[in-house]
Amino acid sequence: MNAVDSALAAARAQFAIAISFHIVLAAFTIGLANFLMVLEALWLWRGQRIYLDVYLYWLKVFALNVAVGTASGLILEYQFGLNWSRLSTQAGDILGPLMFYEVQAAFFLEAGFLGIMLFGMKKVGPRLHLFATCAVALGSLISAFWILSANSWMQTPAGYSLGANGRFIAESWWAIIFNPSFPYRLTHMTLAAFIGTATLVAGISAWQLLGERQNPRARLAYSMALWLIVVLTPVQILVGDLHGEHSLKVQPQKVAAIEGSWTRPADGEGEPLRLFALPDMAERRNHWEVAIPRVASLYLRHDLSGTIAALDEFPPEDIPPVPAVFFAFRVMVGLGLLMMGQGLVSVVLRWRHRLYAARWMLRGCVLMAPAGFLAMLSGWVVTEVGRQPFTVYGLMRTADSLSSVSRQQVIGATWTILAFYLVIFGVGLWVLLRLLREPPHEDEPGPQPTLADETGKS
Structure with a gap:
């Protein structure tokens, strides 16, 4: 493996580590924000305290997840400039605005209402507080919209032209955003x-x-x-x-x-479903293959004799x-x-x-x-x-997207990131386990509504 391939492997490994941590926290933010929205809406609709207790309990988990997730996301953003500057240079005219839309439309929407969601129930009342919870839930989905639009464009590029030095130039933002x-x-x-x-x-x-x-x-x-x-x-x-x-x-x-x-496969044999195999890149074949004939043709081609x-x-x-x-x-x-x-x-x-x-x-x-x-x-x-x-x-190609960095530089940064993540996630996990040690109870501690007559008691 030459120096370039070695640096590329190290940079890819670093990005994989960073995204693996962050994507779980981001997805949990999306799911938990919408779960909280449903709980608060049910509380206001049915007037039963039990929904508010469960809401207040999981709100603490949500706040912790947002804090840790924000820290992990910052490191991920920096990697585009540090390790993948050539990608940023060549495709920045397209990917840059998409990332900016994510920050402008989603991050500020979430951040703007997050404080009200976490601390404002005593100040604004239940209905306005529900609006803040809905805004945070919506913001998390808008954030996913823009991030996945950028990622999908890299998978199925559309709406672009190639300019000088192979730079991607936006021609149709509709085609770029809603790529295939x-x-x-x-x-x-x-x-x-x-x-x-x-x-x-x-x-x-x-x-x-x-x-x-x-x-x-x-x-x-x-x-x-x-x-x-x-x-x-x-x-x-x-x-x-x-x-x-x-x-x-x-x-x-x-x-x-x-x-x-x-x-x-030969004509008429169909594509088998390989339940298990050991693919060999060098020999370009599988070892120890266990397969069911024709089944893959059924879900890939909806035809028992189809092939790919x-x-x-x-x-x-x-x-x-x-x-x-x-x-x-x-x-x-x-x-x-x-x-x-x-x-x-x-x-x-x-x-x-x-x-x-x-x-x-x-x-x-x-x-x-x-x-x-x-x-x-x-x-x-x-x-x-x-x-x-x-x-x-x-x-x-990924090899053409890499910055002019050495393997040693990338590995050193990777160890620094891992140390940071271990501290942040270690503390976050410790606090999370303490939060979850006890199940939610009646009159769960947290910000209480000021208009109790609007919601009633269970």
């Missing part, structure tokens, strides 16, 4: 944020119910989270299928890597790292199926009036607590590693 893969990625990621939050809330509430089974507030959070899993996991699977069909059209190498398909472009049909230098994409996809799908099973089991237990009594289900939900975010991270690996060796797909 954007609707699929926005929907898929938003659902992932909601489902990840639901599995985490369900797991934490189940853990609390194992120690205090009759706690009605822990039961409420547990029940709401499981209902969300029941409703959204089938929708996510459908969206994922549509996203995969679109990726087959615009990024066939990625889909071939997902399937571990090195050679196209295989990896040997593309230049070797344009093929992504197959093992990472292959295994990450199977982790994502496996966890998704487990979460759908979790939701179906909860429906059966509700019908049998054993949802809160089944301790094996409570323990299972505790184990499944990180499943949604682990599936999301696996999906992110599929998306980003599957795009390689390009940053702007088909137009700009």
